[in-house]
Amino acid sequence: MINEERCIGCGACVSLCPKKILYIDTKGGKCKVADESKCDRLRGCVKICPVQAMKIA
Numbered sequence: 001m002i003n004e005e006r007c008i009g010c011g012a013c014v015s016l017c018p019k020k021i022l023y024i025d026t027k028g029g030k031c032k033v034a035d036e037s038k039c040d041r042l043r044g045c046v047k048i049c050p051v052q053a054m055k056i057a
Contacts, residue, residue: 004030006053013045013054 009029014022021034022045031053033039039056046054 001055001057002031002033003053003055004028006051007031008051008053010050012048012050016044016048018044 007030009024009031011024011031013031014024019038019040021036021038023032023034024030025032041056043056046052046056
């Protein structure tokens with residue numbers, strides 16, 4: 001899950017994601033998930049996000 005109110009679109013999580021399922025939406029400038037089913041659930045994106053906008057349930 002991505003809290004779009006908190007997301008600043010920095011791209012840190014996009015660069016880190018080994019599965020390449022995260023991207024920055026060109027319209028809103030926020031992070032989006034292309035395919036949640038491919039997430040490895042290692043929480044690297046959660047740890048690297050400077051504004052705590054990422055959450056894996």
